[in-house]
Amino acid sequence: MIAKITRGERAGDIAAYLHGPGKANEHTYTIGNVRRSGGVVIGGNLGRDGHTDGATWAADLREAVSTRPEIRKPIWQVSLRTAPRDRRLSNEQWRDAATMMAQRMGYQEHPWVMVRHGDDHVHIVVSRVSDTGQVWHARQDFRAAQSAATALEKHFGLVQAPRQKTPGRARVSEKTITEKQQQAAVRLGGKRAEALAEFLEAKRFVDLSFPTPPRPGKAPKGSRTRQSPEVMRPPVRDHRPERGFER
Known part of the structure; x- marks a missing residue:
């Protein structure tokens, strides 16, 4: 019943x-x-x-x-x-x-x-x-x-009918639950792949439109050349007597 x-x-x-x-x-x-x-x-x-x-x-x-x-x-x-x-x-x-x-x-x-x-x-x-x-x-x-x-x-003396555990909720087999979980995982994986592709495409567009400027004081890569260190020379002194101090 x-x-x-x-x-x-x-x-x-x-x-x-x-x-x-x-x-x-x-x-x-x-x-x-x-x-x-x-x-x-x-x-x-x-x-x-x-x-x-x-x-x-x-x-x-x-x-x-x-x-x-x-x-x-x-x-x-x-x-x-x-x-x-x-x-x-x-x-x-x-x-x-x-x-x-x-x-x-x-x-x-x-x-x-x-x-x-x-x-x-x-x-x-x-x-x-x-x-x-x-x-x-x-x-x-x-x-x-x-x-x-x-x-x-x-x-x-009637036939015993199956009982529901909760009102309005039909019994679902484990196979059905597994299939629904797999379908949800596929949908989620597809959404993540689409989001990653959109992100990479947006990043590529930004990199092409707005290249990163070189850091101050540093030459861009590939343009640096080896330079010999400058020779330290003593300062040149002017031995001419200044006016007003002549003897």
């Missing part, structure tokens, strides 16, 4: 979706051997069993939510789907499963309703705010729902 969780702000939105045709006309239910479009209420604690319109139970949830308007995303929803090769559960069995889910999750005292679609899955919609203003915080709800789904599989 696979459990998927969503949260929302307005009960009317999820009610309209569950009792509508769905994104690809996949929402159907059977009454009197007649297949109809939409969903039908088959359980919960609101006394709305048999309803094929969500307006009444959405109003029930809104009334409870209105007692704590500061609570964000007060509408909690979980879908329960059996495996393709599992047997078909009756409405009574789904009701038992939903009651077990409510007890394990901890929202049994909060307003909740269950809508069935087809033979293989149902939706449970809960107000996280009770009629008395108590809040069900639904902490660790993903882990708790996975554990509850496993318990339901064992109780009803």
Whole structure:
């Protein structure tokens, strides 16, 4: 059994979706051997069993939510789907499963309703705010729902579905991870090579346009010649007597 969780702000939105045709006309239910479009209420604690319109139970949830308007995303929803090769559960069995889910999750005292679609899955919609203003915080709800789904599989003798470790994250094989790492390394190496080529080209352009001037006091390389050291000669003295000092 696979459990998927969503949260929302307005009960009317999820009610309209569950009792509508769905994104690809996949929402159907059977009454009197007649297949109809939409969903039908088959359980919960609101006394709305048999309803094929969500307006009444959405109003029930809104009334409870209105007692704590500061609570964000007060509408909690979980879908329960059996495996393709599992047997078909009756409405009574789904009701038992939903009651077990409510007890394990901890929202049994909060307003909740269950809508069935087809033979293989149902939706449970809960107000996280009770009629008395108590809040069900639904902490660790993903882990708790996975554990509850496993318990339901064992109780009803259903096929055990694979479990995800984190919500919304599919399992990835080591081969896929290795291939992604290699692709990332190739892309990174290509970027580094391009950056190095651009740097070298820019440096060559600068060297040609602005050659480095020779250092002061030093001749450029290749123009230096060997010179013999200058011969030190004593200074020439002028022995002529200066005027005014003649004898």
